Amino acid sequence: MRTKQTSSKDQGTIGGRARRTQIERAAAEVLSEVGYAAASVGRIAERAGVSKGVITYHFASKDEILRRVALTLFEECAAHIASSVSDEASPAARLRAQLSAELEFFSSRRVEFRAMVEVMSNHRDPGFIRAFENVSTDEAETLAGLLRQGQTQGEFRAFDVNEVAHLIDAAKNGVLDRWASDEALDLGSMRATMLDFIEHAVRA
Amino acid sequence: MRTKQTSSKDQGTIGGRARRTQIERAAAEVLSEVGYAAASVGRIAERAGVSKGVITYHFASKDEILRRVALTLFEECAAHIASSVSDEASPAARLRAQLSAELEFFSSRRVEFRAMVEVMSNHRDPGFIRAFENVSTDEAETLAGLLRQGQTQGEFRAFDVNEVAHLIDAAKNGVLDRWASDEALDLGSMRATMLDFIEHAVRA
Amino acid sequence: MRTKQTSSKDQGTIGGRARRTQIERAAAEVLSEVGYAAASVGRIAERAGVSKGVITYHFASKDEILRRVALTLFEECAAHIASSVSDEASPAARLRAQLSAELEFFSSRRVEFRAMVEVMSNHRDPGFIRAFENVSTDEAETLAGLLRQGQTQGEFRAFDVNEVAHLIDAAKNGVLDRWASDEALDLGSMRATMLDFIEHAVRA
Amino acid sequence: MRTKQTSSKDQGTIGGRARRTQIERAAAEVLSEVGYAAASVGRIAERAGVSKGVITYHFASKDEILRRVALTLFEECAAHIASSVSDEASPAARLRAQLSAELEFFSSRRVEFRAMVEVMSNHRDPGFIRAFENVSTDEAETLAGLLRQGQTQGEFRAFDVNEVAHLIDAAKNGVLDRWASDEALDLGSMRATMLDFIEHAVRA
DNA sequence: GATGAATGAGCCTTCATTCAT
DNA sequence: GATGAATGAAGGCTCATTCAT
Incomplete structure (x- = not known):
């Protein structure tokens, strides 16, 4: 809980960082494949192999993922x-x-x-x-x-x-x-x- | 049914052409202002000053409008x-x-x-x-x-x-x-x- | 389209008024039976015997229904x-x-x-x-x-x-x-x- | 397991009592400020300065907190x-x-x-x-x-x-x-x- | 004891489309 | 031709709860 670089809850923890990276990677793949308009949280979760809730847990909003x-x-x-x-x-x-x-x-x-x-x-x-x-x-x-x-x-x-x-x-x-x-x-x-x-x- | 450019019912009729043009103009304005992802049929209808149903009547689908x-x-x-x-x-x-x-x-x-x-x-x-x-x-x-x-x-x-x-x-x-x-x-x-x-x- | 008493689309039309009334009635019943916290749009729709979309069509938001x-x-x-x-x-x-x-x-x-x-x-x-x-x-x-x-x-x-x-x-x-x-x-x-x-x- | 008032694991232990009191206090503050419908476990945990898990550990359910x-x-x-x-x-x-x-x-x-x-x-x-x-x-x-x-x-x-x-x-x-x-x-x-x-x- | 992580249900809303009038 | 009405799927998000560590 030292730094406050993101608006999300997890930083620094090895698990949290890894998940964020994984989700960002999945988001990039989805964006690349289906385009901006069809890049839904559900598809990103599916691509990452996690439930939709995980994404909300690690990112404050869909916006944050895309910006990241x-x-x-x-x-x-x-x-x-x-x-x-x-x-x-x-x-x-x-x-x-x-x-x-x-x-x-x-x-x-x-x-x-x-x-x-x-x-x-x-x-x-x-x-x-x-x-x-x-x-x-x-x-x-x-x-x-x-x-x-x-x-x-x-x-x-x-x-x-x-x-x-x-x-x-x-x-x-x-x-x-x-x-x-x-x-x-x-x-x-x-x-x-x-x-x-x-x-x-x-x-x- | 002269041309094969559209899948819609009206072409050639003077009124139909005008309506289509009006809707396409409204669509262009909406696309320009809010971007592709937010350019909904509802917003296009609102901008054109017509009901949503008109759009479906003159165009087979939203896709057709955008392509046009x-x-x-x-x-x-x-x-x-x-x-x-x-x-x-x-x-x-x-x-x-x-x-x-x-x-x-x-x-x-x-x-x-x-x-x-x-x-x-x-x-x-x-x-x-x-x-x-x-x-x-x-x-x-x-x-x-x-x-x-x-x-x-x-x-x-x-x-x-x-x-x-x-x-x-x-x-x-x-x-x-x-x-x-x-x-x-x-x-x-x-x-x-x-x-x-x-x-x-x-x-x- | 004469008066603008509500933020919704339909007023004056007999059908619209009736539906609004019907939905308000259903909302009142649901509120009365399950309480504020559990009075969801879904339950109101179910009680009114219509689809959830109908409610969004006749009311700008859940807030508007409850206030009404x-x-x-x-x-x-x-x-x-x-x-x-x-x-x-x-x-x-x-x-x-x-x-x-x-x-x-x-x-x-x-x-x-x-x-x-x-x-x-x-x-x-x-x-x-x-x-x-x-x-x-x-x-x-x-x-x-x-x-x-x-x-x-x-x-x-x-x-x-x-x-x-x-x-x-x-x-x-x-x-x-x-x-x-x-x-x-x-x-x-x-x-x-x-x-x-x-x-x-x-x-x- | 002396009393039957709670369905939770800890009673009697001094630490457990304090934690429960702390959580109940936080719950009261949240209820007072945002109302019943918005008083979520997450908000209560945040207000108490503990993780959400702590609450589940000390209380069998959200219901139990509110009742208490x-x-x-x-x-x-x-x-x-x-x-x-x-x-x-x-x-x-x-x-x-x-x-x-x-x-x-x-x-x-x-x-x-x-x-x-x-x-x-x-x-x-x-x-x-x-x-x-x-x-x-x-x-x-x-x-x-x-x-x-x-x-x-x-x-x-x-x-x-x-x-x-x-x-x-x-x-x-x-x-x-x-x-x-x-x-x-x-x-x-x-x-x-x-x-x-x-x-x-x-x-x- | 405590935490972060994860889940899945449910919520409100938007939307393209269909249809009776 | 045109409209209002209705539908149902999908979207982003909140949340109570569970669980491994």
Whole structure:
């Protein structure tokens, strides 16, 4: 009972953590398979092999599960990217590193990625406001900063950094979306093409 | 019973057409405002100012309404693009024309576009298979053809046309998505930046 | 669709009104028989001989049914009392008339009275505040006004009118409560004893 | 296993007694605050600062807790009254003493009183029969005995002792109920008014 | 003694659909 | 054509109780 990180009852206890993880995993699978609208608590419980009540016991609400599925992956991804991008490299190199790191991170987490997309594009608060609206904006701002630095240092040509940041973000998301719906896609090849495409688009 | 597009009773009759259009418009508004999961028949009826029964009378099922909302707009868009792109122009010009035409088409149909996105990314058949999975593939194939022609004629540099087609498609969709969630966005400026971005990325 | 007296969809239509009444009647019976805590929508539906969905169709929520069960009876009672008490009579006569009218009103509505008591003493808002807390206060204030007049005119002796109003109200409610739980009770005899008791207690 | 009052495992053990008392106290607080219908075992455990399991360990069922909350207070009250009423006094004095003792007893136990009322008026057995139906009858019978004595000795006028006993009981309960829902009420003043009211009502 | 975990029944509500009028 | 009415399944959630540790 030391920390209060979640609104749920169990934290720290080995059993509780494991169950939460198991349920989150089941939720990700269900989201990935049947989509946001059909991802009911009952189906998640069934997939996890537990009774519906267990889920209410470990999570305050369905909302908490879905948010956790999305945010956990999102935060892990951000951490992975941060650890992959060296401050010393040039902006162009950092841009490549950042995009590569993101693709690499998700490449072994296809189910979770699909689940995250389902939640991020569908989850709404009681007033029907999309709960993850600002996420893509935040990502684009990071990219914009990088682009600005590259322009200052002469690596990148002149363009509106915010708008181009969104284009790059969109291209990257497009790659992931396509891979998410086509398991056979060669993500490595796609990544190389994407980096090449972007480099031609922005270099001085 | 001329066309086979709907499974419903009324087509051709002037009143029936109008009612269907009215309901589809209401459905688009609801989808745009509350999202796919909360777009119930009741809410659509309420928005259209008619009783729930009317909807069942004019549409065989909720599915049909949603499909129609998406497909009607999609087909209109395709027609608009086709009429905007001259066969005589160079591949680079055709690429620009095609992308511009698509942005232009949606620019006066923000609500419908948002509705279409909700349906296309969420609608599934009873087996939970996404119903519009292949749409983006089809779009990309058209683009790929253009790119191939441009490469043959020496306008575009060497790259994998299918993969780059997906990148361009993704960039364009990214522009629309951002505009869809940010009414204040200057779509004209964004389009110019996008065309410039893509031109740098693909030109020989 | 002329008046908007309720939050529900149907008013005025003969069928709708009848169903609402039927459901309210069933709710009163269930409340009377199994008590507030066990009076579920399912049981009310079962008692009314309809499906659970019918109830949601005619009432916005369970709350609305319960409030209506209580308030309908309460308002009818108030109207009955108002029509029974002559302004011309002396305060003492009006006091007697008022109390008699209330007992008389409920005497043919035992089930509804029991239901009303269940709701009034148990219904709470989401913050657990009793929803009908002020009802007894309001009743007592009317009585207090009568007592004050009686004192002014010399019919009643000196006492705190508010406190005595509550005592009279409590005595009357005690009679009704006892009758509510003992069908065999002779309400006429009890009423006479009560009026005699109160008269001795307050007369000058 | 000395007494037969509970169906639980622990009685007599000092720790067990304390825990039971603690839980009963928590139950009273919860009942007082959220009412009978919302007084769940979970809330009681939370209020007591223990796990839900503890409650099941010390009490055979939720029913037992609620019954105990009501009966403990009720029995303590009866004992207090018995010790306050002298057999030697006149019936009128005994009546005053008894009513005063009851008000005095509860005056320092507002939370418990409110809890008791919640249980007594709502608790039902599995067949939905009110479990404490006969309590008020019992109380009234004691009063009736007193009244009869007073009539025999000429202190009280002629009236139906059973009916008047119920009226006096109701008046007293009305005072307590009002005080229970209005913390600011001056119980001392109210008691004086009540005794005066009753005395005028019954004296010869 | 005590706890966390789990269960399954039951609750209120939403909803797509059907149907008589 | 159109409507109000009704249905029954499903959804998220609460809860009393049971049980292994």
